[in-house]
Amino acid sequence: MSSASLSKATREKLRGVSTATICTALFKRGFRNQMIQGAVPLDPDKPTMVGTAFTLRYIPAREDLNPIRVFQDRGHPQRKAVEECPPGAVFVVDSRKDPRAASAGSILVTRLMKRGCAGIVTDGGFRDAAEIAKLDIPSYHQRASAPTNLTLHQAIDINVPIGCGDAPVFPGDIIVGDADGCVVIPAHLADEIADEAIEMTAFEDFVTEQVHAGRSILGLYPATEEKTKTDFAAWRKAKGR
Amino acid sequence: MSSASLSKATREKLRGVSTATICTALFKRGFRNQMIQGAVPLDPDKPTMVGTAFTLRYIPAREDLNPIRVFQDRGHPQRKAVEECPPGAVFVVDSRKDPRAASAGSILVTRLMKRGCAGIVTDGGFRDAAEIAKLDIPSYHQRASAPTNLTLHQAIDINVPIGCGDAPVFPGDIIVGDADGCVVIPAHLADEIADEAIEMTAFEDFVTEQVHAGRSILGLYPATEEKTKTDFAAWRKAKGR
Amino acid sequence: MSSASLSKATREKLRGVSTATICTALFKRGFRNQMIQGAVPLDPDKPTMVGTAFTLRYIPAREDLNPIRVFQDRGHPQRKAVEECPPGAVFVVDSRKDPRAASAGSILVTRLMKRGCAGIVTDGGFRDAAEIAKLDIPSYHQRASAPTNLTLHQAIDINVPIGCGDAPVFPGDIIVGDADGCVVIPAHLADEIADEAIEMTAFEDFVTEQVHAGRSILGLYPATEEKTKTDFAAWRKAKGR
Amino acid sequence: MSSASLSKATREKLRGVSTATICTALFKRGFRNQMIQGAVPLDPDKPTMVGTAFTLRYIPAREDLNPIRVFQDRGHPQRKAVEECPPGAVFVVDSRKDPRAASAGSILVTRLMKRGCAGIVTDGGFRDAAEIAKLDIPSYHQRASAPTNLTLHQAIDINVPIGCGDAPVFPGDIIVGDADGCVVIPAHLADEIADEAIEMTAFEDFVTEQVHAGRSILGLYPATEEKTKTDFAAWRKAKGR
């Protein structure tokens, strides 16, 4: 699935909802395992990341195959993947949850940013983490890690199904990331999840306002009282949502 | 033990001391295991949290008992607990140290704030973490986690003794939290620990000042030299502490 | 090896390069294991830390040997080590990767700062972490930890070879720390690693500039195209590097 | 649910099937999380364990509440639970997956055996493990652990819902254990799971025989070829199953 398959409208909707809300929408459909566990934002203040998954898979590095000179090969999968990741896509790296060596560094992330990619996620760690945090592209990892990827990781496959942070990621799936982390929306569900999440978000905003105003959550959240439904309808009208 | 049992004076004293100092006072009495391990503040700049423990216990979620509709039950333990947690209490959640699904989200934490609770702690994770960090109530967790609690956790008991981050927490124990994390003071020791910690804090402030002034720690910290004691007495008089 | 053995020039060079670059220079020489895994900066905005390693080794605390009064012994290894750590050195603590009790607190770290030490690193945790973060000395740990070190750690040896975060640290090795963490440079390699890292950093700065300007990484990083080498030579001349 | 609610017929059926087969039958009904993870049999050669769950819950031990003399209280929950666990029940202990101190020792397990209990499971460890392995009662733990339970565990609740090895266990659920470990069957599903597992076992026995005879698994397992179904029907007739 190319990144073109994520419609502009759905991308826009997903930018306005939280990963928490998306997780609940997925949970309602039987998906319990779509959160990329343990990946945190390098800069939690970035806007919400949305894009289609473009993947890179690492296996454990074998010493004879991973001297520093392998990077001189223009076809080296890590470098090739960075140049092939399409604009609007999120670069997702399966580092087998091992942050002891870097998944990538600031030069490659800068290149992804320049190529118009939507973000980068690894279940390992980035080197030059402070610099990456300042770039104008959202990034997620487990923790900073200075050693070059060759120390422990060998890039082996581009854009195949991977596991990332114990979640399944298929190329073309939709990745959404905010301060809580990253969630993987199966590609065929993107539109309906986006629509439902928009609705849920409106309701949660309403509830939050009510709770701030002193209302109990019982009967309000979820809306088991009739009054809640009436109040929400009035609130939507007033707010134009 | 109701939160009323924590006297206003003791609460005030505990607000002025650190969890590190309290840990040492507990250690002197043989308590080595009262720190809630692994729970970090969502906003490390919040003032010190002090309150009596009000607990919620989760067990692993069984799929048939935890569809999304269970929240429609006004008696659902998670929701009920939020409405019952008394003003001045800290809401402490036993999530079995599993942050892969949320212990709670911003709406519930907002409600606790509105109800006058003193804070919230889980050994799992919160969803909407960025929003919770900004609320005017201290909160502690292991890491952010977007999936709804039903994904992995089933709320089962309200206000029973629990384990939280490998520490024993009995309802009514005193929870104190600062940037280092949260410590559990057995209820019957609250007053004497508070008194001792106030004394220790004065001494540590004196020592810090001396060290900044260039003095060696030998003989000073701990106060094995007579001069240290005299100096400290003078300092207290000067500072009115 | 005393801290005097780190020349002023090499210290200066290492302040201007990243741990990521140093790791790569070490990797080229067959060192895959010199990163102190899991130790993060308390304040990631501090300047790069450089100094010779002065070590403290903990073993698990035995209860009868570690009552609070042991600190009254002026010869207690933890206190003694703080007073002996030479100016310009980094105090490196082997806490067996156990952050459940503190490796040190703000008073000792303040004293190290006053004595002119270059920094402090533990693979455990510090108490008074918020205060330590604000001190004018770089510090690295796994996470904050309020309980006194006596709870779990007994200081046993000063300035012997240790493991810290799974890396070997010999007294006199050079410790460099930035936002990505801390790397251990074997003492005899400090000068050549510093020289090589300076060169690599110039090239990486050039590459970063080019990538920001829109150039592909293929042929550029690493420099497999002749044009890259010519451009870099021109860039160096222009920049005076 | 008392252990009486497990019919003799269902108990007998479950004794003849494997936990692997039961897991698959549960999986078909949406249950993914019923295996008690990490608990291994002390004696893998014991017959299959079947019984209703009777639970004991531990929280982390607080030092002042857990001196050795607490056992002198006849009402101490651990001792009381052992005397109350009904014949035919499996004693299931929530030790918070912490095997560093014992969940129980040989004397208590011997008593459970004498009282006619069906087995004992902990997600922690047993002391006197070699002796327990030889008793005529199946037992499961993570690993042997000599320290008394008071070191780290405080028995707090009898026969409440618990988590054990990340699985939810409700009093009265059916526990089945074999060499692969222990599975928890929700009480209301025991009869239908037992029936289905008996059928599946017959088919798997047939398949195993065929595979030993040289047949490919394609079309055979699962039975997507018509011939497989005919052959199985003939096999059942021949075997009288």
Place this chain on the structure above:
Amino acid sequence: MSSASLSKATREKLRGVSTATICTALFKRGFRNQMIQGAVPLDPDKPTMVGTAFTLRYIPAREDLNPIRVFQDRGHPQRKAVEECPPGAVFVVDSRKDPRAASAGSILVTRLMKRGCAGIVTDGGFRDAAEIAKLDIPSYHQRASAPTNLTLHQAIDINVPIGCGDAPVFPGDIIVGDADGCVVIPAHLADEIADEAIEMTAFEDFVTEQVHAGRSILGLYPATEEKTKTDFAAWRKAKGR
């Protein structure tokens, strides 16, 4: 590399040496990471396993893609792989070190045995473990695990490079397994490693005999004394090795 590329002679030699000896031979050539960490033999008394690697890769299971009926597809990668694994090969499964659901069960392992495969290894777990242990084929896993693989694992790729227990495994690499676990010999080194290991084994057998006879290891192991070398030469002549 097909399994044909492992010569009969080399296979025979490798059957007579230990994984410990092979690890040392690999270490001398700079390979530090070829042990499949954490996989233990189901039956430690089986003869040494030797064969070429044939691999299966799992990713985390997504619920909608992994209902029980997927096995009805004859092309399901797990089933297909079992039928394609060549005689003499070792079936190596990348289960992402997650033993919470099975990598395979006794029927599939029986089929591999019947097809003449040399063994099976996973960094996860097998169901029906007791039965598999008794089959006439060596098997290695982390621990027994009853839940069907679909619960957590989705078979995705056949015979691609994988990570297994933190070791890199390329199709055609030579896998050797004994009671210490499994080691991966890069295919192109198989012959020379086998030869060297045979030599080392003769020497170690000689040393063991000498140590049993009371000789000190100093000068003997390694052979730094001239006498050791002379004695060994005499021993070889006497033993015909």
Place this chain on the structure above:
Amino acid sequence: MSSASLSKATREKLRGVSTATICTALFKRGFRNQMIQGAVPLDPDKPTMVGTAFTLRYIPAREDLNPIRVFQDRGHPQRKAVEECPPGAVFVVDSRKDPRAASAGSILVTRLMKRGCAGIVTDGGFRDAAEIAKLDIPSYHQRASAPTNLTLHQAIDINVPIGCGDAPVFPGDIIVGDADGCVVIPAHLADEIADEAIEMTAFEDFVTEQVHAGRSILGLYPATEEKTKTDFAAWRKAKGR
């Protein structure tokens, strides 16, 4: 403390009691942390191991200091330690709980056996594990591990205080090992712990007999009923214990 300091009588007594009983005796004196966590017997059927601790400390291996030829140095600490470990002592290795490379192999363990040592313990792993299990010397580790120790471990210190499996071990402490694992008795407590454990063992044997005979544990274990005390006295007389 030389191994001579463990009297023959105490050694004999300790051979007749369990680590579980010793742990309880230590617990009564405030010691909660003397169990070497995670080390299991290679052969659980060996008789109880008793001896004084002789220690070896590893740090993480630095590649340039640990080529295979280091063993040619007769003074290499690992080899030297094996030749210096006194008869009657237990060789205890601090491998930082890392079993990914071996702590020792069968030749060194054979040598320890020949030298009359009482046993060997590591919190890492042994290579040639199956062979070591058959030697006439008790051995304990976390799991088998084929790679040579040089891969990850550098022997650095002989007979200094160490941590082993999170327990403090001082040279001369008494190590006792059985099927439950190994416990460390502080040297100065060996005699009194042995005496108390002998008494406790007699009582536990009496209790076990009573429980087998059908008696409830209430009032019996611990002996809170007068009758229990009388019965025990009679039993001792009858048994001559």
